[in-house]
Amino acid sequence: MSKKEKIIGIITTSFLFLCVVFLVIFTSVKSEHRVINGIIIQGANFLQDNEYLRYSLINKGDLSSLTLYEIRQKFLSHKYVKNSDVELNSENMVVVTIQEKNFIASLISDEKHFLVNSDKELVGVLPNTNTVDLPAITNVKKTKNISGSIEDKKEIGEAIKIIRSARQLDDKLYGNLSEINMRDGGEIVLTFSNLSMPVFVGRNNYTEKLATLAEIENNKEQFSPLFRNSVYLDLRYAKNVFIGYNEIIGIN
Template sequence: MSLSILLIVYLSFTLDRKDDIKISVIELNGDNHLKKDQYFKFAGLDKTNEYGKLTLSLIKDRIEKHPYVNYAEVKYEGQNKVTVNIFEKNIDAILIAESRQFFITDELEVIPFLPFTNKVNYPVVSNPFIETDLKNIKWVNKESDIVTGLKILTTLKLVNPGLYEELSEIDLRIGKDIVLFFSNLDYPVVVGRNNEIRKTLYLNSLWGYLNGKDVNHYMNYIDLRYNEHVYIGLNSFPDNKENRASEDKESES
């Protein structure tokens, strides 16, 4: 018998063995997006008087069925205590479409945004152009508009983690010009369509000149739509003279 077969037999025996253990306490660790009681309720582990019916494999199976959980490790610690270590899925963004919210994982999986969810400080990808009913979408890898938004997000994360942390929303505007919003800026960044990654790199280069500068107080947009040119719209200069040069570049998408 090979080593791998022996290992599988051992693990199966470890999880399924129940005759010689009694479970009265279940401890759960690794809960970030939901509190322990929500995981327990979902898995039917909230009633201690029913613990006598449980096995280690059953606990593992129930916990891993939760949409937030990637996998779980279940171990009998002795003295009637079981420890469950959960490893939640990595969330990249919150998807808002058709007035509904979802999580998008780093594996491009769409999972429901559940009540009582904690830690929701993720960038929002909103108003994608999609032809399929969202309730039928499990993975977004074939939804090109959503993928475009995620490419912008990933590019920012790689080249400028600080600016990425300030990214609050990528508005895909149902196929129209893409607009970015940042929590530390009072103005939008218009990306438009096509060459979105290149334009995001332009924004990163520009940010090196704008970050912390007084000019941010007088800006009302950054426009990256026009090939390799970047246009900055100004409300007014400090001396209250209008910036006529920027006005003729401002247009409605």
């Protein structure tokens, strides 16, 4: 091969290499600045999609200027979100799949409203949050600390035990559980949406007591005459059911 042919070969190879580099850079730049047609949010239960966007400080008009990583980080910063995955589909729509924290109850204290997860974490409720399907924990005893007083985590733990017992025993039982009144450390009282009377469960042995209640519910026709004029149901004593027909007395 002559010297001239070698030079031509080198020039040709260099030109082809530069073309490849240019195409890679051009494709990369184009993909970075591609137009995003919209956003799809999957897995949202406690907030509507537009509320998640608002609290995550994401404007639909700014999507094209954000990377997928930046969008994911914005969702991860939301206090309801445990994890999120973000991808771009074939229609140039950003698809965000969020995993919300495992909230199992709401808590009302001093006119403040919280969501409670299975780790006893209290998360302040945002406006327009859907908590209708969660049982409410009320009148939790407080303990003092440097900044004032906070809800007693042991008491919240007791309420969570009741919720877990109800879930394990019967989905309907858990679904109908609307309030767990901790009564500032006193005897615990439960309210169910399908019962017109409060249910006293006291402390401890929640699974056994709720199993008794589930059995009563499953044989409602048999027991309904007994409950006709009842004021409360007392399950505080193992395997014994007391039906109150007068005012509630002897409850601490």
